[in-house]
Amino acid sequence: MSSDAISSAAKRNNSFAHVEAAGWGRGLSTLLRITRMCLRHSFQVSVAIGATIVAAVLQLTIPVLLGTAVDQTQVVLEGGNAGAAAESALWLTAMSLLFVSIFRGVFTLLQNYFGESVGHHIGYELRLACYEKIQRQSFSFHDSIHSGDLITTGMLDIEGVRMYFSTALIRVVLLAILIGVGAYLLISTDVVLGLLALSFVPFVAWRSSVTQLRLRATWLELQNRLSVLTRVMEENLGGIRVVRAFAAQAYEMTKFDVASKRALTLAYERVGIRVRNTSAMTFSFFAAMGLVLWVGGNKVIAEEISVGTLASFLTFMTILQMPVRQLGMMVNSFARASTCGSRLFSLLDLDIQVKDAPDAQKLEVTEGTLRFDNVDFAYPNAPERPALKHISFEGRKGETIGIVGPPGSGKSTIAHLIPRFYDTTGGSITIDGQDISKATLASLRQAVAVVQQDSFLFTTTIENNIAYGDPWAKEHRIERASEFAQLHNYVLGLPSQYGTVVGERGVSLSGGQRQRLSIARTLMLRPAVMVFDDSTAAIDAATEQRIRSAMKRFAKDRVTIIVAHRLSSLMHADQILFVEDGEIVERGTHEELLAKGGRYKALYDLQIRPGDDMLEDTTEQANKEAED
Amino acid sequence: MAEELETERNDVREDGRRPPRAVVGSTRVEEEMFGKVFDGKVVRRIWNFVSPYKSKVYLAVGAVLVFTGTQLVIPLIIRYAIDNGMTPGNVDHSALMWAGIAFAIAILINFAASFVQENTVGQVAENVLFDIRRSMFGHLQKVSLSFMDKTEVGRLMSRLQGDVNSMQEFLETSVLSxxxxxxxxxxxxxxxxxxxxLGLLTLSVLPILFIVRIFWLPRARKAFMRAHETNSLTNGALAEGIHGVRAVQSMDRQQVNFQLFDDKAHQNLKTHLIASRYAQVMVPIVDTLTGMAMAVVVVVGGSMVLNNSLDVGVMVAFLFYIQRFFDPIRSLTMQYSVMQRAMASGQRLTEVLDVDLDITDKPDAKVLSPQMDGSVEFQNVTFGYNPGQPVLKDVNFKVNPGETVALVGPTGSGKSSAMALVHRFYDVQEGRVLVGGHDVRDLTQESLGHQVAMVLQEPFLFTGTVFENIRYQKRDATLDDVIEAAKAVGAHDFIMDLAEGYDTELGERGGNLSLGQRQLISFARALVADAKILVLDEATANIDSYTEMLIQKALIRLLEGRTGLVIAHRLATIRGADRIIVLQNGQLIETGNHDQLMAQGGLYSKLYNLNYASFDDIPDDALEAAAQGNYAT
Incomplete structure (x- = not known):
């Protein structure tokens, strides 16, 4: 990358800081905050506003010039001095018209371009800010918010805010000048005619604003109804086998029709609102024009005004028509920017719960000893219900700790506390004596890696997915990790091998393959503490066995924590913790726990020897046969 | 090993280089946005949807013509008023009055026409949109599962939404154009x-605009498409960041990702600015041409007025027309893109609508009576998803009324296909499948569905209350029926623990329940359906042993008094069955109850003796050994 590019990147990152700096004015309205963000781009804002003013003024001179031209043609009939003078006067007006038009065009270009540019720039800044916030926001935040809502905020709300400058602010300037200066020009020429020419403005402005706001309200409702329809369709297609299995096509069709009809009724209503409004606006405009023609015509006859003046009044009205009709859109833009903005800013302003302490130190891993000391934890959304109570254990380098327990017992929660996906509410977790809440998040998460239950794959090649946490990794390391995770042979069978794209838009992998990939990418991180959070449930027992034996050498250098509900996944652990209702109720090795005859033993019996005991004889006999 | 996996983890190098492998989001956009300008087949297809509203369309076109007419007439009335009413020396009050009356009539007609036109067009377009969508959705309810198997839901959804919407846009604008x-x-x-x-002279600027637009359009469109593309790529990266945030944080990739996202967002900014430049450059061009036309009218027309060879009112009318005549050119060139987009969408819609219906009711199809005996029989059934690659070969068996049969066999043995055939998800290539003594192809699919209840491996629940989900098939089931079923399968307790009991709204696909709980609800759903025959694909993995126990109990209750065909994985389930059918490579190789099969010493006994809780846990090599052993005997 050239130095140029770097400096531009640096500049870009600075511009992201604008968002931060522009914010925090909690008491002030969202719109002011967006306006302040726009004003940061002072050059573009001033060009846009300056150009708007010039373009509007130039536009107002066009009717005047046209009127002059018409009058110039009338001179001859009145005064009688036809010929060169009149001709050259016409030439002058024509040239003025041409140049005014050209300049008006150029300034409108500047107005629109810089107006949009301001919008695109703040859109860019907000996007980055949004992305950064979402990426850094803690797990509890993501638990509590629907991902679809975040995507809406990151896409549509930014769009709403982005459009604010060009469709709301600039329009105010434009309309103010067109109506203000225009009214002055008209009324100073002829009061009655001027008022008549402007008479449609208040009506149209009012109608169009009311309509746009109504359309906006119904639009939001329509989106709700459409999303119900979407859900009906999506679920139907996703669950098509269930639909067919229960022969429920007719019922599904009814569901579709009900949702569809609800949306259609509103869509119809919206057409009505829109149409009634446009026709009424056009009518009131033309009615005003008719009045101007009638009254103006009589004035021309009475020789109070010239034909040219009448023509310029009429052209002026046509020029004013569009912006006045669009006033409603402007009002809508304000409304939209304010709702979108407030949603967006409430996301950007939200505190991140899990973050570096002010005096955070880099975590130094020496021995690699992990220690839970009387740890308590409750999820932020249910603070009165502790998820973990007095959890204490220690794992040293080379040791494997198994955690097992009924669903909802808190076994996965233990795994999530080690990399600080959540912060403990009591007690402490230390690595080599250093409290993890005092360590920088970056250093902690390099020391602790979790293979998660749900293995999210990124839409990119298998190679890139495995190297996700270490994008500089050498190829042979990637293959090594993949071999360890028993994925290598499968990958070699794919058409593009490690270059095969997986994820949402790529080749779809089975649950077990995803988990194996997830294990491989975690191996790449070489953490001091490796946590398997119920991450082998979809892998068959035999493959898991192979992974386990391949991992043996790898496990020598670190603490391995295995959370699972399948006992065969963790029977070999140096220490097994049986968790129930957030507490460790039994601990020991597999043999010790079996000998104890407690809950672990019960679970073991349930899993290893299902069904009744009557067939025990048969099993023994079968075992004998197998040995033969 | 330790050295091999050891490396420095330095995400962004000092020189600002990005990691070579790191990406966020994807790098390409999937679908063709524009198609041919005109595609006869597609247009005919769309017309089929429009033709029910034919009379409305004609009305709208008529109204558009009237509307356009009034727009044309108004400058003429002004001209008449000026020339006949107020020219000095030629003042005529009645002419002005007539002009006033004509104007009033014109705008009243304009008002009415504009109302009729927009209202009709808007309504027809909405109707057609919903009709197309309904017809596609209805079609998808009937197409064979083999089509649904290989088509992603997301892809179909974008047909049902995006493509249908661009048709609507097309319809609305085409009447206006x-x-x-x-x-x-x-x-x-x-x-x-x-x-x-004067007309000819003034109009001479029109071709200039056409030529400019011809050069401008392809370039501008490329710029617009680039902007559109970078936008969806950036949004895609954002969506990925949101969905994958837990993975990102646990691998500490935030910093790198931010840089990469910045690249994407910045690229998006750049393409949007370029697109904006392209869009805006037309403004001064159109304005210049308008200025030129006005200058021509003023100079040429003005001199003609001076020479008395032209009425001043005509000149005013010209000036009015000039201000209007670039509008249609602008919207027509825009319509060109709308049309191309619509053709591309229409093409995709047609593909869905044209998917053949392989499995349909015969014209004389019989209704399967609830009084049938409940037997299931496979007679010489051969079936494959691709002809020539059979997954079931000449399979024969009969399940007697009230009997529970376990289908057992290694992955790929054809168990799931056999189950799908009972429900006629697919048609057999040879032989027949009989339910209650009737060939399933002679029965109506609906009545078959009512007598054969199915529980799938992946329990799929719908958004809605628990109550609605359980009575999914039997719409008239009462709350008592539902509670009774839930109690029977042991789901009642956890349902009552939910915030609002049976009225609790389930999240997307039952997301707020555990897999085991969803399984139990799907059992209750099958129980309420109260079918004579139950086909069940037992869940394999992912269920904890505690729920597993509940499920085992529920299963026994569910099969009471019914003919059961169970794809069994758990030994407990298998041993509970009246009879076991062992499939291997699409062939039925053993049948009998547990003791008989054990005594027989075939594949079943070998698998059983490997002593795994589930046949799916058996390692491939052991399985292979067992299978080969079977061939040897």
Missing amino acids: IGDIVLLFGIVFVMLWLDFR
Whole structure:
């Protein structure tokens, strides 16, 4: 990358800081905050506003010039001095018209371009800010918010805010000048005619604003109804086998029709609102024009005004028509920017719960000893219900700790506390004596890696997915990790091998393959503490066995924590913790726990020897046969 | 090993280089946005949807023509008022009055026409949109599962939404563009009629605009598409960041990702600015041409007025027309893109609508009576998803009324296919499948569905209350029926623990329940359906042992008094069955109850003796050994 590019990147990152700096004015309205963000781009804002003013003024001179031209043609009939003078006067007006038009065009270009540019720039800044916030926001935040809502905020709300400058602010300037200066020009020429020419403005402005706001309200409702329809369709297609299995096509069709009809009724209503409004606006405009023609015509006859003046009044009205009709859109833009903005800013302003302490130190891993000391934890959304109570254990380098327990017992929660996906509410977790809440998040998460239950794959090649946490990794390391995770042979069978794209838009992998990939990418991180959070449930027992034996050498250098509900996944652990209702109720090795005859033993019996005991004889006999 | 996996983890190098492998989001956009300008087949297809509203469409076109007419007439009335009413020396009050009356009539007609036109077009377009969607959705309810198996839901959804919407846009604008064309020709005609020479001179700027737009359009469109593309790529990266945030944080990739996202967002900014430049560059061009046309009218027309060879009112009318005549050109060139987009969408819609219906009811299909005996029989069934690659070969068996049969066999043995055939998800290639003594192909699919309840491996629940989910098939089931079923399968307790009991709204696909709980609800659902025959694909993995126990109990209750065909994985389930059918490579190789099969010493006994809780846990090599052993005997 050239130095140029770097400096531009640096500049870009600075511009992201604008968002931060522009914010925090909690008491002030969202719109002011967006306006302040726009004003940061002072050059573009001033060009846009300056150009708007010039373009509007130039536009107002066009009717005047046209009127002059018409009058110039009338001179001859009145005064009688036809010929060169009149001709050259016409030439002058024509040239003025041409140049005014050209300049008006150029300034409108500047107005629109810089107006949009301001919008695109703040859109860019907000996007980055949004992305950064979402990426850094803690797990509890993501638990509590629907991902679809975040995507809406990151896409549509930014769009709403982005459009604010060009469709709301600039329009105010434009309309103010067109109506203000225009009214002055008209009324100073002829009061009655001027008022008549402007008479449609208040009506149209009012109608169009009311309509746009109504359309906006119904639009939001329509989106709700459409999303119900979407859900009906999506679920139907996703669950098509269930639909067919229960022969429920007719019922599904009814569901579709009900949702569809609800949306259609509103869509119809919206057409009505829109149409009634446009026709009424056009009518009131033309009615005003008719009045101007009638009254103006009589004035021309009475020789109070010239034909040219009448023509310029009429052209002026046509020029004013569009912006006045669009006033409603402007009002809508304000409304939209304010709702979108407030949603967006409430996301950007939200505190991140899990973050570096002010005096955070880099975590130094020496021995690699992990220690839970009387740890308590409750999820932020249910603070009165502790998820973990007095959890204490220690794992040293080379040791494997198994955690097992009924669903909802808190076994996965233990795994999530080690990399600080959540912060403990009591007690402490230390690595080599250093409290993890005092360590920088970056250093902690390099020391602790979790293979998660749900293995999210990124839409990119298998190679890139495995190297996700270490994008500089050498190829042979990637293959090594993949071999360890028993994925290598499968990958070699794919058409593009490690270059095969997986994820949402790529080749779809089975649950077990995803988990194996997830294990491989975690191996790449070489953490001091490796946590398997119920991450082998979809892998068959035999493959898991192979992974386990391949991992043996790898496990020598670190603490391995295995959370699972399948006992065969963790029977070999140096220490097994049986968790129930957030507490460790039994601990020991597999043999010790079996000998104890407690809950672990019960679970073991349930899993290893299902069904009744009557067939025990048969099993023994079968075992004998197998040995033969 | 330790050295091999050891590396420095330095995400962004000092020199600012990005990691070579790191990406966020994807790098390409999937679908063709534009198609041919005109595709006869697609247009005919769309017309089929429009034709029910034919009369409304004609009305709308008529209204558009009237509307355009009034727009053309208004400058003419002004002209008449000026020339006949107020020219000095030729003052005529009655002419002005007539002009006033004509104006009033014109705008009333304009009002009515504009109302009728927009209202009709808007309503027809909405109707057609919903009709197309309904027809596609209805079609998808009938197409064979083999089509649904290989088509992603997301892809179909974008057909049902995006593509249908672009059809709507097309319909709305195409009626309006008829108005535009008429307006354009009308203006040209009226100007030439008013004064041929002046008209010709003024109109000479029109070709310039056409030529400019011809050069401008392909470039501009490329710029717009780039902007559109970078936008969806950036949004895609954002969506990925949101969905994958837990993975990102646990691998500490935030910093790198931010840089990469910045690259994408910045690229998006750049392409948008370029697109904006392309869009705006037309403004001064159109304004210059308008200025030129006005200058021509002022100089040429003005001198003609001076020479008395032209009425001043004509000149005013010209000036009015000039301000209007670039509008239709602008919207027509825009319509061009709309049309291309619509053709591409229409093409995709047609593909879905044209998917053949492989499995349909015969014209004389019988209704399977609830009083049938409940037997299931496979007679010489051969079936494959691709002909020539059979997954079931000449399979024969009969399940007697009330009997529970376990289908057992290694992955790929054809168990799931056999189950799908009972429900006629697919048609057999040879032989027949009989339910209650009737060939399933002779029965109506609906009545078959009512007598054969199915529980799938992946329990799929719908958004809605627990109550609604359980009575999914039997819409008239009462709350008592539902509670009874839930109690029977042991789901009642956890349902009552939910916030609002049976009225609790389930999240997307039952997301707020555990897999085991969803399984139990799907059992209750099958129980309420109260079918004679139950086909069940037992869940394999992912269920904890505690829920597993509940499920085992529920299963026994579910199969009471019914014919059961169970794809069994758990030994407990298998041993509970009346009879076991062992499939291997699509062939039925053993049948009998547990003791008989054990005594027989075939594949079943070998698998059983490997002593795994589930046949799916058996390692491939052991399985292979067992299978080969079987061939040897």
